[in-house]
Amino acid sequence: MTQKAVNPVFMPGDAPEDCTLCPRLTAFRAENRKKYPAFYNGPVPSFGDADPELLIVGLAPGMKGANQTARPFTGDYAGDLLYATLAKFGYTSGTYQTMGNDGLTLKNVLITNAVRCVPPQNKTIAEEENNCRPFLINQINNSGRLKIILALGLVAHKSVLTTFGLKKSAFKFAHNALHPLGNVIGDKNITLIDSYHCSRYNTNTRRLTVDMFEDVFRKIQNFLK
Ligand code: SF4
Incomplete structure (x- = not known):
């Protein structure tokens, strides 16, 4: 049997390693286990500080990125x-x-994905975003100090709004825009900030430059002061 490169580290509220809520993604995982037996090929757990002020939400694992490394x-x-x-x-x-x-640890930030299993052609469908949302809600509920959520890309932005039961028309996606969401979960006063996804495609096409991405983090840093 081929040894897997890394083992996943699960946090409370993460999707279970054998989650089968999405039939298409479960079948794709099985296919990938045959094709890439050394890869993780499972629901990728969140990574970072378990009680952060900043939560970063991406779209879904990349085939040879998080789907391989489980992070x-x-x-x-x-x-x-x-x-x-x-x-x-x-x-x-x-x-x-x-x-x-690498023993890397994160301080005051947790990273997760709106959809935790790698999708074919990097494209998720609405049903999968809905199926995976309870795990995002768990993460938010478990983060008592949470102040700001960084959505990387439009899918993550929409998923966060749906999580809070907010109208998408009231919060238009825009790079580096801050959206105060108000008291939407218990006593949490959450603000959403958007960024174009930091994908190779977006940087190659210069939709997102390093300076633009750093501007988002400058704004977050000022917000959390
Ligand atoms: S995407 Fe989320 S809900 Fe769907 S199978 Fe994976 S972990 Fe489960």
Whole structure:
């Protein structure tokens, strides 16, 4: 049997390793286990501080990124940019390495995905976003100090709004825009901030530059002062 590169580290409220709520994604995982037996090929747990002020929500694991390494944004270009930016703004301890077996820890930030299993062609469907939402809600409920959520891309932005039962028309996605959401879960006064996803495609096309991404983190840092 091929040894897997890394083992997932689950947090309270994460999806179980054998979650089968999405038939299409469960079948895709099984296919990928045959094709890439050394990859993780399961629901990727959240990573970081269990009680953070900042929660980062991405779309879904990349095939050869988090789907391989069992850690969000680890092993592909999006992770190179995200973890470098987190390090620059003082949110990390240790040095990020692409296989995830680096001992890296995050300070005051937790990273998760709106959909935790890798989707075919990197495209999720609404049913899968709905199926996976309870795990995002768990994460929010477990984070008593949470103040701000960074949505990486439109799908994550919409998923956060749906999580809070808010109208999408009232909060239009815009890069580096702050959206105060108000007291929407218990006594939490959450603000949402948007960024274009830090994917290779977005940086290659210069929809998102390093400066633009760092501007978002500058705004977050000022917000949390
Ligand atoms: S995407 Fe989420 S809900 Fe769907 S099977 Fe994976 S962990 Fe379960």
